[in-house]
Amino acid sequence: xPLYRSLAQxxxxxxxxxxxxxxxxxxxxxxxxxxxxxxxxxxxGPSRVFVTGVGVVSSIGLGRAAFFEALEAGASGISPVGSxxxxxxxxxxxxxxxxxxxxxxTTQGEQRRMGRCAAMALAAARMAVDDAEIDAGAxxxxxTAVVVGTTMGEARILAELEYEWIVRGPQAITRALIPRYGSxxxxxxxxxxxxxxxxxxxxxxACAAGNYAISFAADLIxxxxxxxxxxxxxxxxxxxxFSGFVRLAAMAPERCQPFDLNRQGLLLGEGAGMLILESEAxxxxxxxxxxxxxxxxxxxxxxxxxxxxxxxxxxxxxxxRGAIERSGLTPADIDFVNAHxxxxxxxxxxxxxxxxxxxxxxxxxxxxxxxxxGHCMGAASALEAIGCIFTLExxxxxxxxxxxxxDPECDVDVVANKARRGKSDVVLxxxxxxxxxxxxxxxxxxxxxxxxxPRPRRPARPPAVGPSA
Amino acid sequence: xxxxxVTGLGVASAIGIGREAFFDAVxxxxxxxxxxxxxxxxxxxxxxxMPLPANARVAEVRxxxxxxxLGDKGLRSLDRLTKLLVVAARLALHDARLKKDGAWAxxxxxxxxxxxxxxxxxxxxxxxxxxxAITELDRVAVLEDARYINPSRFPLTVSNxxxxxxxxxxxxxxxxxxxxDGNCGALDAVAxxxxxxxxxxxxxxxxxxxxxxxxxxxxxxHRLGAGGGAAQAPGAQGTVQACIGEGSALxxxxxxxxxxxxxxxxxAEVIGYGTSFRAPExxxxxxxxxxxxxxxxxxxxxxxxxxxARAVDLVVSGLSGLRGFDDAELKALGRVLGEDTAVVAPKxxxxxxxxxxxxxxxxxxxxxxxxxxxxxxxxxxVRGGLRAAVRTVLVTSLGYYGNASALVMRAAAS
Numbered sequence: 047x048p049l050y051r052s053l054a055q056x057x058x059x060x061x062x063x064x065x066x067x068x069x070x071x072x073x074x075x076x077x078x079x080x081x082x083x084x085x086x087x088x089x090x091g092p093s094r095v096f097v098t099g100v101g102v103v104s105s106i107g108l109g110r111a112a113f114f115e116a117l118e119a120g121a122s123g124i125s126p127v128g129s130x131x132x133x134x135x136x137x138x139x140x141x142x143x144x145x146x147x148x149x150x151x152t153t154q155g156e157q158r159r160m161g162r163c164a165a166m167a168l169a170a171a172r173m174a175v176d177d178a179e180i181d182a183g184a185x186x187x188x189x190t191a192v193v194v195g196t197t198m199g200e201a202r203i204l205a206e207l208e209y210e211w212i213v214r215g216p217q218a219i220t221r222a223l224i225p226r227y228g229s230x231x232x233x234x235x236x237x238x239x240x241x242x243x244x245x246x247x248x249x250x251x252a253c254a255a256g257n258y259a260i261s262f263a264a265d266l267i268x269x270x271x272x273x274x275x276x277x278x279x280x281x282x283x284x285x286x287x288f289s290g291f292v293r294l295a296a297m298a299p300e301r302c303q304p305f306d307l308n309r310q311g312l313l314l315g316e317g318a319g320m321l322i323l324e325s326e327a328x329x330x331x332x333x334x335x336x337x338x339x340x341x342x343x344x345x346x347x348x349x350x351x352x353x354x355x356x357x358x359x360x361x362x363x364x365x366x367r368g369a370i371e372r373s374g375l376t377p378a379d380i381d382f383v384n385a386h387x388x389x390x391x392x393x394x395x396x397x398x399x400x401x402x403x404x405x406x407x408x409x410x411x412x413x414x415x416x417x418x419x420g421h422c423m424g425a426a427s428a429l430e431a432i433g434c435i436f437t438l439e440x441x442x443x444x445x446x447x448x449x450x451x452x453d454p455e456c457d458v459d460v461v462a463n464k465a466r467r468g469k470s471d472v473v474l475x476x477x478x479x480x481x482x483x484x485x486x487x488x489x490x491x492x493x494x495x496x497x498x499x500p501r502p503r504r505p506a507r508p509p510a511v512g513p514s515a
Numbered sequence: 516x517x518x519x520x521v522t523g524l525g526v527a528s529a530i531g532i533g534r535e536a537f538f539d540a541v542x543x544x545x546x547x548x549x550x551x552x553x554x555x556x557x558x559x560x561x562x563x564x565m566p567l568p569a570n571a572r573v574a575e576v577r578x579x580x581x582x583x584x585l586g587d588k589g590l591r592s593l594d595r596l597t598k599l600l601v602v603a604a605r606l607a608l609h610d611a612r613l614k615k616d617g618a619w620a621x622x623x624x625x626x627x628x629x630x631x632x633x634x635x636x637x638x639x640x641x642x643x644x645x646x647x648a649i650t651e652l653d654r655v656a657v658l659e660d661a662r663y664i665n666p667s668r669f670p671l672t673v674s675n676x677x678x679x680x681x682x683x684x685x686x687x688x689x690x691x692x693x694x695x696d697g698n699c700g701a702l703d704a705v706a707x708x709x710x711x712x713x714x715x716x717x718x719x720x721x722x723x724x725x726x727x728x729x730x731x732x733x734x735x736x737h738r739l740g741a742g743g744g745a746a747q748a749p750g751a752q753g754t755v756q757a758c759i760g761e762g763s764a765l766x767x768x769x770x771x772x773x774x775x776x777x778x779x780x781x782x783a784e785v786i787g788y789g790t791s792f793r794a795p796e797x798x799x800x801x802x803x804x805x806x807x808x809x810x811x812x813x814x815x816x817x818x819x820x821x822x823x824a825r826a827v828d829l830v831v832s833g834l835s836g837l838r839g840f841d842d843a844e845l846k847a848l849g850r851v852l853g854e855d856t857a858v859v860a861p862k863x864x865x866x867x868x869x870x871x872x873x874x875x876x877x878x879x880x881x882x883x884x885x886x887x888x889x890x891x892x893x894x895x896x897v898r899g900g901l902r903a904a905v906r907t908v909l910v911t912s913l914g915y916y917g918n919a920s921a922l923v924m925r926a927a928a929s
Contacts, residue, residue: 135661159801188791188811197673199695208653208731216563216734224735225802225915228643229674229695234916238794243811246792246918247703248695250644250674258692265710286652289661290669345690345716347636347682352670361688364633480670481679483691 094498095264096329096336097489099178099322100432101170101278105141105315106418109173114436116418118465120445123419124301124313130285135292139300141315141420142283156235161200161226163318164235167280170320171236174276178322184274184332186241191272192233193247193263194320195255195279197424197480199229202284236276236320244272252479253386253421255279256319256428257487261343263323273328278320279428287423288314294353296390302421304387304414304446305394305460307453312388315420319428321435336492338438341472344368348482355396355478362400362476365484369474370404373488374499377405380488382443382473384430387414388421393478398456400476411468413461417447427477427485434473434489441470516709516788516819520774520781520927522719523611523767525603526878529574529760529865532584532602534610541882544894546864547574548758558595558761559730564737574760574866575728585684592667594645595761596727597677603763604637604681604721611767612779613719619686620777629777630718630769636689637678638708639765640700640724641870644674646731677725689717698833699790699912700724701764701873702920706788708768718773723874725763733759741837742867757835760866764874766881781927783881787820789813790920802915804840809847809919813911817851820923824852827923828905831880833912834860834897835867844913845898852909857899859883864895873912877924880908884926 102109105123106116116123123141132138143166148157151169160168171192175185204227210218229248237246245266251258256279263277291297291314298311329336344365350356370377385397401412415433416422422429433444442465449462471494475487526533529547530540550572555561557575581590581598584605590598608614613629622628648671652664670676675693682691690711696703701724708722726732736742742759766785774781791811795803817824830848834841848858861879862868868875883891887904910922 155798158799197675199674204649205653207735208650209657211731211734212654212657216738219734219738221738224739227735228697230642230697230700230914231916234792234918237792238917241794243792243808245703245706245790246696247707250641250693250695252673252675252679262692262707262710265714269710269713271706271710285661286649286656286664286672289656289664290652290666290672293662293664293666293669295666345636345692347679347688347691349632349682349686349688352676352679352683364688479675480673481675481691482682483675483679 093268094326095267095340096324096326096492097321097338097340097435098324098329098334098336099174100435101173101177101320102429102432103143103146103166103170104317104419104429105143108145110177113432117433117436117444118442120447120464121418122447123315129283132288135289137292137297137299139313140283141313141422143317159226160235161203163196163200163280163282164232166282166318167194167232167320168235168239170278170318171240171276174320174322175240179334180322180332182241188243189273190240190242191244191266191275192237192242193249193259193275193277194232194236195249195251195259195424195428196229196232197250197252197255197281198284198287199232200227201287202282203227205284205286232280240276242276251483252481253423253426254477254479254483254485255424256426256431257475257477257485260321260340260428260431261485261487264340267323267325273325275323276320277323278318279425280318281316281423281425283314283316298389301448302389302417303448304385304389304417305453305456305458306449307451309389309394311390313420315422317419317422317425317429319425319432321431338435339490339492339495341488341490341495342369342372343485343487344372346484350482353480354392357396359396359399361482362396362478362484363403365486366400366404366474366476369486369488375472379472380410380474381469381471382437383410383412384434384473384475385412385414386477387416387446389416394456397476398458401458409459411443411459411461411466413443413446415444427475431475431487434475437470437473438489438491441467443468517713518771518784518786519712519768520771521766521783521785521881522769522774522779522781523607524782524878524881525605525607525610526764527576527579527599527602528762528764528875529576533606537878538882538885541879541894542886544864548864548866558728559733572758573728573733574758576762593680594648594671596645596725597680599727599763600639600677600725601681601684603725603765604685607721607765607767608685613767632686632688634689634718635687636691636717637681637687637721638692638694638704638711639678640694640696640704640873641677642695642697642700642726643732643869645671645676647727647729648672650729650731696918697914698867698869698872699914699918699920700870702910702912702922703790705785705922706790709788712768712770719767719769721765722768723765724871726761726869726871728761755838757837757867760868762865762868762871762875764871764878766877783884783927784925785922786925787816787822787923789815789819791815792918794917803917804843804913805917805919806843806847808917809844809911809913810850812919812921813847813851813909816921816923822907822923826907827852827856827909828902829883829893829908830856830858831876831908831910832858832860833872833876835862840913844911855899857893857902858897859893859895860897861895873910876910876912877922880910880924884908884924887926
């Protein structure tokens with residue numbers, strides 16, 4: 047391959063090429079092309095993306111310290127639902143966050159304009175900012191973006207509006223409540239609080255929303271569109287969603303037991319996990335110690351069924367392999383997998399298949415935090431990402447609690463009931479979602495991986511017509 | 516951003532379904548927002564609001580029959596939002612020649628001639644999800660019993676459901692990303708697509724947005740005094756209401772080399788993006804227009820494209836008839852581009868389509884770019900007049916909460 051071709055393949059494309067290179071009579075000149083190439087090479091060597099702070103609102107603890115302690119202890123956040131009467135539905139349990147009071151984390155003005163979901167996202171974001179020890183001045187401005195994932199956003203506000211409408215008629219709707227509904231608002235409220243002036247975006251990607259948000263946030267930094275991104279996901283427990291899962295016959299009566307032979311389904315949960323992502327240069331400038339490197343991610347879509355994972359798990363396998371290969375690693379480098387592990391028959395079988403397919407005979411430890419938290423929907427993979435940070439920092443794999451009887455069809459090395467110590471340099475966060483979405487992110491201990499690969503380009507497809515090269 | 520070519524366009528809009536029908540309607544300045552005597556909304560029963568205010572109406576995709584494009588099978592479990600999006604996706608994939616007669620295109624040797632299912636994905640914007648399905652289930656839960664809600668309709672309540680269904684119907688196995696940023700979302704979808712294509716996560720992406728009409732949507736704007744009015748002339752004196760609309764538009768974006776490889780002609784190019792957010796000065800405010808955010812988004816988009824302000828031939832704006840927002844957007848455009856740059860407002864003809872708004876804006880921009888070389892008399896004109904040529908178009912959107920996004924498109928290199 048000629049040198050210029052390989053250079054061109056490595057070169058990342060320019061963001062701000064001066065107009066004269068693209069337009070006007072110089073556009074096709076040799077000089078313009080050389081200038082373009084020189085500009086391209088400026089972006090050789092993509093930046094690393096670091097996690098420098100985390101914030102947690104969860105049923106097993108608020109804030110990093112409490113959350114990490116609970117993960118180590120294998121605490122359960124499951125309790126009878128208190129926010130609505132679930133008894134007619136025949137199911138009572140969920141991972142409700144009973145210790146969260148918006149008044150502890152938000153101003154009066156904020157409470158007036160936001161619902162519980164945004165309040166959780168904002169509380170977690172504030173904790174993450176504190177954890178990152180980043181001062182307001184360094185955070186405010188156009189180089190800070192906010193990307194938040196969710197499934198239903200402010201579902202309770204919508205339920206309230208609908209209740210007024212259905213029971214009392216269109217004129218009874220509380221006007222002030224209307225603009226407070228919409229997933230869009232989650233990042234808006236966070237951006238207001240931290241002074242971000244860059245991109246504000248909600249990513250509704252169902253149960254993989256956290257991974258989607260974190261991955262896209264990392265891309266924003268890699269492509270130079272932001273220096274800092276406040277990212278993560280939030281979800282609240284809500285009656286319609288609860289009823290829906292009962293009606294889909296997917297909900298367990300009392301315990302969520304991922305990978306167990308006698309698992310009976312999922313339990314719902316709620317919470318928010320937020321992270322501060324920073325470019326390597328930005329983190330270095332303020333002399334902060336990175337907590338983890340967000341290395342790469344893999345995405346795919348099953349294109350099979352709206353709620354069930356593909357039994358072949360082909361899409362999920364593509365996503366996991368993608369995350370590993372794009373990181374410049376092999377499956378042998380992976381120390382631990384933080385599972386999606388919902389506790390449904392279909393999900394856990396599919397996930398075990400992925401593990402066998404990607405890792406072969408090597409039994410990589412896997413564990414599902416949903417045994418402790420329930421399935422926090424959009425927030426799940428964000429909280430699990432913070433679980434990955436826990437593993438990288440402490441060298442402990444969080445346990446899958448309630449794991450009594452191994453399922454021979456789920457032949458994986460489950461971290462059963464007690465946290466386990468083991469090598470933890472590189473970990474994967476696996477997620478699957480409604481719509482056949484698959485998303486896997488790869489986190490590494492800072493400093494253990496070589497610099498990231500140049501932009502991984504797909505090999506050029508041979509031209510369909512004309513002479514071959 | 517990396518310049519991308521648009522190789523296909525699929526539209527299901529209030530003024531036409533399919534690229535050619537849409538282009539013709541745009542060129543003619545057709546208005547689905549105008550009141551037609553005796554016409555009632557098709558998507559919901561408006562009797563509760565009777566008599567409707569004299570000028571109230573909604574811009575629906577009237578007579579929309581998804582079966583005509585998708586066949587009869589399997590449509591029953593889908594809601595209107597999903598049908599609008601699947602139809603736009605199918606039309607776009609065929610328009611881009613990625614598919615032919617429902618199958619992925621292949622060369623004379625039977626091998627794939629371009630991106631196939633594993634290399635094709637989508638990034639789609641939607642603001643409010645399926646309010647239709649949520650309302651339907653809530654009605655059952657409130658008036659009857661939550662135990663009776665229909666489980667086959669439940670997945671529709673999840674915000675990314677429509678996009679998930681498109682992946683199944685059209686067999687798209689690369690990434691599938693949903694974004695939500697009110698009426699700016701579809702422009703932001705291009706930024707997300709840029710990140711995905713730039714990093715080689717897909718070869719071709721369907722990018723755009725969709726929003727469906729429902730009684731809940733109409734009611735929300737109606738109660739706020741912000742919708743239900745006819746958007747006769749956004750930006751004009753006296754308008755304070757938008758006309759709520761619906762529709763879907765998806766563009767197929769590819770890197771120029773990918774399109775050239777398979778010999779796909781380009782309809783237009785997307786060359787720059789900018790976005791910005793500003794908190795309101797008053798802490799109690801939630802909904803607020805920010806001319807500063809709009810100005811910064813436009814400046815960033817122009818810088819990103821490497822285009823000077825004076826090179827912009829036309830602005831396809833997001834003006835919708837909401838007075839405060841229209842004024843802020845025009846003010847920002849005036850500051851960056853000067854007062855005499857032509858500004859059009861497709862929402863005059865199609866209504867405020869929220870999550871689809873930016874996508875319909877991009878589709879309108881392509882329709883107008885296709886009119887040049889030669890002079891263009893822009894439809895839906897708010898400011899300015901006849902243009903000698905339209906080669907570079909700015910597409911803008913001003914959000915309800917202090918956010919704004921802008922995109923630069925230009926004519927395809929011939």
